[in-house]
Every structure is written in C-alpha cells, then in structure tokens.
Amino acid sequence: MRLGLVTYNIAKDWDLETLIQVCETVGIEGVELRTTHRHGVEPTLSADERQKVRQRFEQTRVKLVGLGTTCEFHSPNRDELQRQIETAKQFIVLAHDVGAVGVKVRPNGLPEGVPKEKTIRQIGEALRELGDFATGFGIEVWLEVHGRGTSDLGVIQAIMEVANHPQVGVCWNSNREDIVDGSVKANFERVRKWVRHAHINELWREDYPWRELFGLLRDANYEGWTMAEIPESADAVRLLRYYRALWRELTRP
Numbered sequence: 279m280r281l282g283l284v285t286y287n288i289a290k291d292w293d294l295e296t297l298i299q300v301c302e303t304v305g306i307e308g309v310e311l312r313t314t315h316r317h318g319v320e321p322t323l324s325a326d327e328r329q330k331v332r333q334r335f336e337q338t339r340v341k342l343v344g345l346g347t348t349c350e351f352h353s354p355n356r357d358e359l360q361r362q363i364e365t366a367k368q369f370i371v372l373a374h375d376v377g378a379v380g381v382k383v384r385p386n387g388l389p390e391g392v393p394k395e396k397t398i399r400q401i402g403e404a405l406r407e408l409g410d411f412a413t414g415f416g417i418e419v420w421l422e423v424h425g426r427g428t429s430d431l432g433v434i435q436a437i438m439e440v441a442n443h444p445q446v447g448v449c450w451n452s453n454r455e456d457i458v459d460g461s462v463k464a465n466f467e468r469v470r471k472w473v474r475h476a477h478i479n480e481l482w483r484e485d486y487p488w489r490e491l492f493g494l495l496r497d498a499n500y501e502g503w504t505m506a507e508i509p510e511s512a513d514a515v516r517l518l519r520y521y522r523a524l525w526r527e528l529t530r531p
Contacts, residue, residue, distance in 0.1 A: 279495060281525050282308035282343055284477060284507040288514055290315040294334065301340045304518040308341035310382065310505050313348060313369075319376060321368035328375040335377055342378045343503050344420065344475065345369050350386040351404035352397050352428065359404065366408055366419075373417045380418035380475060382449050383408070385428035385437065398433060402440025409443030420449040420475040429453050431465040438472050447474030452486060462487055466494045473500060477507045481524045492529045504529075 283289060283306045289297050294317040297309060311319045319331055335342040349366040353359050369381045385401050388394055408419045421437065423429050428437075434448060448469045456462040466473075476495065481488055495504075504525070511517040 279492070279500060279529055280307045280503050281522060282306060282310060282341070282503045282505040283518070284310045284312060284346060284505045285315050285317060286312035286346060286507060288506075288508050288510045288518075289317075290510065293317055294319070294331070298334065298338050298340050300515060300518070302338060304515055305522055306340070306506075306518060308343040308503055308505075310344040310346050310503075311342070311378075312346040319345065319372070321365075321372050323372065325375070328372065332375065332377040342376060343505070344378050344380040344382055345373050345376075346382045347384075349383040350425075351383070351401045352385055352387055352389060352425070354389050354392050354397075359400070363404055363407060367411050370408070370412045370415055370417050370419070374415035378417070380420050380447075381412070382420045382422055382475065384422040384424040385433075386425040388425075388427035388433075394427075394433075398436045399440050401428075402437045402442075405437070405441035405446045406443050409441065409445040412445045417445070418474055419446045421446065422449040422477070423451040423453060423456075423469075429455050431456065431468045435468040438469065446472075448472040449474070450476040450491075452476070452478050452491070454485065457486065460487065462491055463494060466491070470494075470498050473498065473502075475502055476500075476504045478504050478525075479507050481521065481528060488528050496529075496531065 347369050349362050366383055373381050388397050412419050423434050450473050456465045458464050
C-alpha cells in the first residue's frame with residue numbers, strides 16, 4: 279500500500295506547484311485531484327495544458343493517481359443522468375491525457391419515491407457504460423462508498439453486481455457506517471473483490487478500526503493507494519508529516 283493525498287479539503291486552495299512541493303517535502307507519494315479546486319485540472323483544459331500537467335508529474339516522484347469527480351448517476355431525470363455520464367466520460371479522457379490511473383465517481387443518495395432496486399440498476403448500468411468507454415483509454419472507474427442510503431455496503435455490492443465490468447471498482451471511503459460491533463470486516467468482505475482505491479481520514483480517531491482495515495486490505499493483496507482525505511490546516515506540512523508517521527505505524531504488519 280502507498281500513501282496519497284486527496285486535495286479535498288486540505289489542499290483545495292493550493293495550486294498544482296504548491297501541491298507537488300508539499301507532497302515532495304513530507305513524503306506523500308501520490309495525489310487525487312478533486313474537481314473545482316485551485317489546481318485547475320479540469321476537462322476544460324486545452325491539449326497543450328493537459329500535456330503540461332502530464333509533464334510536470336513526470337518530473338516528480340509524486341504520482342498523479344486519480345481525478346475525483348462529483349459525477350453521480352442516481353437522478354430519476356433522464357436528461358440529468360445523461361449529463362452526468364457525459365461529464366464522467368470527459369474526465370476519463372482527461373485522466374488519460376494527464377497520465378492518471380483512474381476517475382472517482384459516486385452515488386449520492388436514493389431518490390424518494392423511486393424503488394431502491396431501480397436506482398441500483400440505473401447506477402450499475404451507468405457504470406457499465408463508463409467501464410466500456412474507459413477501456414479504450416486504459417482508465418479505471420472507482421465508485422466511492424458515498425451518499426444517503428448508498429453508503430450502505432449492501433447497496434454498493436448490489437450496484438457492482440449490476441455493473442459487472444473489469445474497469446469498474448470500488449473506492450472504500452472509511453465511513454462510520456462501515457462499522458458493525460466495532461469491526462469493518464463483514465462490510466469489507468461484501469466488496470473486497472472490487473476494492474481498487476481507498477480514502478482514509480483522521481487516523482488519530484479511535485472510533486474507526488484503522489489497524490483492522492489496513493490488515494484487511496493487506497490480506498486482500500491490495501497494492502493500491504490509501505488517500506488521506508482530511509480537513510485543511512494552518513500548518514499543513516507539519517500535520518502531514520505526523521499523518522505519514524501514524525500511517526506507517528498503523529500499516530505495519
């Protein structure tokens with residue numbers, strides 16, 4: 279496993295150069311760039327601008343791992359659903375152009391008045407379409423465990439069973455809802471075979487079994503990224519140095 283950083287929220291106001299320099303300084307190995315933040319890596323970039331982003335990451339040991347979108351596929355409005363799918367496709371092309379590995383998308387709730395099974399199928403079919411599209415670009419699509427009702431790992435499992443695509447995986451999100459009787463094992467096992475990416479948060483909090491999670495990832499032969507998604511800080515460099523030290527201790531076999 280490797281430690282990376284999600285630019286939401288701690289790095290939301292950093293430009294790309296600041297982000298890379300901080301990561302180099304504290305030993306963070308990779309980044310997931312969240313859309314709308316100051317680094318400005320968005321589908322609106324020109325071909326030349328995309329090439330410059332790619333070249334900048336090729337000049338550093340910091341890996342551009344993924345692009346974090348807000349694309350979601352639960353809306354019962356067909357026009358809105360199609361708009362979200364097309365936006366996700368734009369991010370897939372962008373990820374390919376700038377040298378990222380994957381694109382994070384999310385479910386964001388179960389609409390009222392719509393049968394749960396219908397929404398699950400709709401999200402899964404949208405992901406399958408994206409998986410087909412992403413195959414041509416060598417990009418993975420990561421479904422974040424997110425949203426009211428949709429952060430239930432049983433729902434995520436059902437969505438993934440509908441999607442059933444080799445380019446589509448799960449982004450574990452380290453939610454408190456994962457925990458059953460103090461353990462995340464039962465819920466982790468629901469999606470274990472699909473976990474391709476992971477978000478982690480405040481490792482100093484004792485209400486989440488971090489050492490167990492890292493053990494489960496290790497037992498699943500997970501060799502991907504654990505991306506720190508933590509609040510901003512007035513002394514981010516100092517905080518991230520402590521965070522890396524704690525991560526190293528918790529991930530120790």
